[in-house]
Amino acid sequence: MLAEQSQGNLLIVDDNVANISVLFDFLTLYGFDIKVAEDGVEALRIMEDTELAVEQKPELILLDILMNNMNGFETCRRLKMNPETKDIPVIFMTSLADTDSKIKGFELGAVDYVTKPFSQDEVLARIRTHLTLRRLRKKLERQNEELDAFSRTVAHDLKNPLGALTGLTDDLLENDPSNLNERQLKNIDYIRQSTKKMSDIVSALLLLAGVSKTKVTLTPLAMGEIVEQVKERLKLNIEKTQAELFLPEIWPVAYGYAPWVEEVWTNYLSNAIKYGGMPPKLYLGAKLETHYVRFWVRDNGEGLSEASKSRLFTPFTRLNRSIERKQEGTGLGLSIVRAIVEKLGGQVGVESEEGQGSLFYFTLPVP
Incomplete structure (x- = not known):
């Protein structure tokens, strides 16, 4: 017809x-x-x-x-x-x-x-197929852009009220809490913790959206300096858990975007501190390959099952851990890591066996 x-x-x-x-x-x-x-x-x-x-x-x-x-x-x-x-x-x-x-x-x-x-009929069929695929892809791209814009708008709009809630709960707990009974203090502390968790999720969502939309220039990385900045960010956690970090003397030069790579190390190291041994022992390393540098952090934790490894790097995934070591998180950390590293031209992965600890790695291109 x-x-x-x-x-x-x-x-x-x-x-x-x-x-x-x-x-x-x-x-x-x-x-x-x-x-x-x-x-x-x-x-x-x-x-x-x-x-x-x-x-x-x-x-x-x-x-x-x-x-x-x-x-x-x-x-x-x-x-x-x-x-x-x-x-x-x-x-x-x-x-x-x-x-x-x-x-x-x-x-x-x-x-x-x-x-x-x-055959004319064959040509017509191929044209119609590829036009349909192109139009569907364009429609999906528009819908993704609309969804991305919506999520960023919502996240930004949530920032201010969450900040206000945090300030109000801190004020209640710090200024003459003697007027509050034990139940009220407990509820206020719960509100403060929940508000912080929501704020962390909003920040993670904004970072994840920013990575997908932002274009960056890759430059040589001073990886030693980046790791030192991460250690400073995690200083309280490191001291609280008495974590030990073992670093290489020399870092191979790779290309990337320093602020994003700092986020990768922050996620990897904070997870290793949470789920490492007692106390955590973290071994950081790097190896220069033909076309990339492979970086990693190895912990002394309980390790991961094959089923758990298959679910890693997926948004809003939190793995089941032993009751003694159960930690709360946003479930976005490793998905952010994957988004960043893939945007920079690398790959992420994990090597782990139950009872043998875990090694989380990422790769970045070389000059």
Whole structure:
């Protein structure tokens, strides 16, 4: 059944007039608005035309490979390098049927590869499939942006009342609490602890949202200085638990963003202090590999089961620990670690056996 309204905007790039004519007539019949370019240079000009209205921009490109002036591979490469056009689906339509050409096309970012001579119905089906996928992805991106904006707004709006609650409870407990009975004091202390926990969750959510949206420049890290700053942040916990930290004499140089890497170490070390032995003994280390540096902290705690390891780095996950060592947290710490490290081009992980302690690691790129 032919369409009565526009099914989308397509760009056909081919230097063979006969091929263009066949595709143009067929796809126009099915309701597509078609633009035509006879080589890669003209295709790039059309795609980069700033005067073209948004609703007229091609949503998908049918691209030949063997063309004069600029071949299809080079055209695709340049399209994928441009932030404005890199997400436009490219379907190669060519007489090159060898495996190497197909692999190269996909490596350059094409979503599909059709060899000539082609079936018109097959081409139509592939176009519709990739247009549908693109539109669904764009819709999901918009919904994610709306959800992200909503969560950040809510988090910011919660900051002030939570701060006020903390100040009021501190004032009640510090200024002449003799007028309060034991039950009232207990309730106020519970309110203070709950308010602090909510404030920690809000701060964690804001950090998590910030990581996903913020663009940072990677620079060489002075890892020794970063770890010392983390030790200062955790000074009270270290002294309270009598934790011992063992650090390497030299840290390999990796690339990253220092404020975020400080958050990674803070999460790893605070968890190691919570769940390490009594007292905790924490061994920090680093190893230079070919393309990255692997950093880690190893504790002397009770270790993790396979089931527990599979749930790590998931938002709002808190693992079951022994009653004596049960600790409360936001359940966001390790998910923040993963978001940060992956944004910086690295990976996170854990090595652990029950009764043998745990080793949490992350990697960062080298120069």
